[in-house]
Amino acid sequence: MSGPVLIIGTGLLGASIGLGLRARGIEVLLSDLSPSAQAVAQDIGAGRVLEAGQAATPQLVVVASPPDVTARLVSQSLRDYPAAVVIDIASVKASVLAELQQDQSLGPAELARYIGTHPMAGREKAGPVAARGELFTSMPWVLCPHELTDAKALKTAQALAIDLGAVVSRMSVEEHDQSVALISHLPQVMSSLLASRLQDTEPHALALAGQGLRDVTRIAASDPSLWVQILGANASRLVKILYGVREDLNRLIGTLEEPEAAGARLDLAQLMSEGNAGQARIPGKHGAPPQSYAWLTVLVDDRPGQIAQLLTEIGAVGINLEDLRLDHSSGQDKGMVEISVLPSRRQELIDYLDSHGWKVLQ
Ligand SMILES: NC(=O)c1ccc[n+]([C@@H]2O[C@H](COP(=O)([O-])OP(=O)(O)OC[C@H]3O[C@@H](n4cnc5c(N)ncnc54)[C@H](O)[C@@H]3O)[C@@H](O)[C@H]2O)c1
Numbered sequence: 145m146s147g148p149v150l151i152i153g154t155g156l157l158g159a160s161i162g163l164g165l166r167a168r169g170i171e172v173l174l175s176d177l178s179p180s181a182q183a184v185a186q187d188i189g190a191g192r193v194l195e196a197g198q199a200a201t202p203q204l205v206v207v208a209s210p211p212d213v214t215a216r217l218v219s220q221s222l223r224d225y226p227a228a229v230v231i232d233i234a235s236v237k238a239s240v241l242a243e244l245q246q247d248q249s250l251g252p253a254e255l256a257r258y259i260g261t262h263p264m265a266g267r268e269k270a271g272p273v274a275a276r277g278e279l280f281t282s283m284p285w286v287l288c289p290h291e292l293t294d295a296k297a298l299k300t301a302q303a304l305a306i307d308l309g310a311v312v313s314r315m316s317v318e319e320h321d322q323s324v325a326l327i328s329h330l331p332q333v334m335s336s337l338l339a340s341r342l343q344d345t346e347p348h349a350l351a352l353a354g355q356g357l358r359d360v361t362r363i364a365a366s367d368p369s370l371w372v373q374i375l376g377a378n379a380s381r382l383v384k385i386l387y388g389v390r391e392d393l394n395r396l397i398g399t400l401e402e403p404e405a406a407g408a409r410l411d412l413a414q415l416m417s418e419g420n421a422g423q424a425r426i427p428g429k430h431g432a433p434p435q436s437y438a439w440l441t442v443l444v445d446d447r448p449g450q451i452a453q454l455l456t457e458i459g460a461v462g463i464n465l466e467d468l469r470l471d472h473s474s475g476q477d478k479g480m481v482e483i484s485v486l487p488s489r490r491q492e493l494i495d496y497l498d499s500h501g502w503k504v505l506q
């Protein structure tokens with residue numbers, strides 16, 4: 145796509161889009177209510193601040209503000225930039241569209257230039273400092289055209305997502321909100337509920353925290369003010385899913401209260417197998433069927449440059465790294481680098497690292 149692209153709201157998502165577009169040589173203008181957020185976004189290379197009152201003729205306006213002000217900013221942008229396509233990236237879509245459809249200042253010609261979108265990529269951190277230009281690579285990006293969206297708006301939104309490396313899909317706002325209630329909003333509340341149990345836990349118990357707890361609580365660190373808005377806007381869809389969770393939880397509690405009762409073990413096995421079956425359905429990269437990778441762990445000294453050296457050596461053997469996790473063994477000055485590769489290359493990599501002085505834990 146060509147620029148300029150104006151990004152309104154230069155926090156985590158807005159600045160990440162700016163970084164990704166700048167890396168592709170596209171002109172980016174930045175605007176945020178917070179002078180420091182826009183200045184930081186400019187400093188990290190996400191674009192150039194559009195000063196108040198300065199004229200601009202963007203080809204595309206991306207509204208990347210919190211959901212509760214999104215419709216207002218989209219409406220303003222449609223009026224301020226009559227030649228531009230305007231998109232938003234808010235995590236909820238039906239409430240934004242409904243507000244725009246009720247907006248008396250917008251006619252069909254304005255609404256035709258608008259399309260709601262949602263990149264299914266983010267982090268548990270807010271603000272431009274946490275931004276990453278590669279955030280969207282291989283991640284889903286949903287486009288939600290409404291009945292008036294014109295072909296140019298759809299094509300421009302699609303070009304943005306593709307240029308940023310995302311995998312594009314299309315849904316109605318209803319279908320989108322229904323889907324993310326389960327795929328994104330339930331995981332967030334389950335993670336928060338679980339992590340909230342840790343508030344009064346003794347430090348000696350917390351010191352036992354392994355990867356399992358970390359896996360399921362990463363997003364419990366997410367920004368409360370953003371999630372209050374997301375959960376509030378999608379409450380009616382999420383609550384129906386939570387009724388089902390409540391039923392399952394009641395059943396599990398009943399089973400665990402009498403673990404020796406007839407059928408109790410079968411019940412537990414069923415719970416685990418149902419979880420296995422659901423987990424196995426989560427697609428891998430690019431929406432492809434899940435691919436199982438083989439993991440190995442390399443112990444590294446906790447000093448600068450160790451991980452970079454390890455990755456350079458893996459690259460030199462020509463083995464593609466599918467995933468990487470870092471952990472520290474408690475109480476030691478050692479780091480553990482967990483690496484996943486195609487199963488067929490695992491032994492080759494272990495042999496290579498062993499022979500080059502790395503300590504591999506299998
Ligand atoms: N965080 C995620 O993982 C994620 C992922 C996908 C989509 N989203 C959506 O992206 C949007 C932005 O989320 P974020 O995580 O980047 O939040 P953020 O808090 O990092 O950034 C939001 C920015 O919007 C600015 N802002 C607020 N009101 C404004 C206004 N009236 N005019 C201009 N700027 C204004 C804030 O100052 C802030 O810099 C939200 O709608 C969110 O639902 C978030």
Ligand SMILES: O=C(O)C(=O)C[C@]1(C(=O)O)C=C[C@@H](O)C=C1
Pocket residue numbers: 234235263264265266267268269327328329363
């Ligand atoms: O990876 C994360 O940190 C996220 O929470 C990202 C995530 C999600 O996948 O649920 C969260 C909310 C957004 O609307 C889109 C993406």
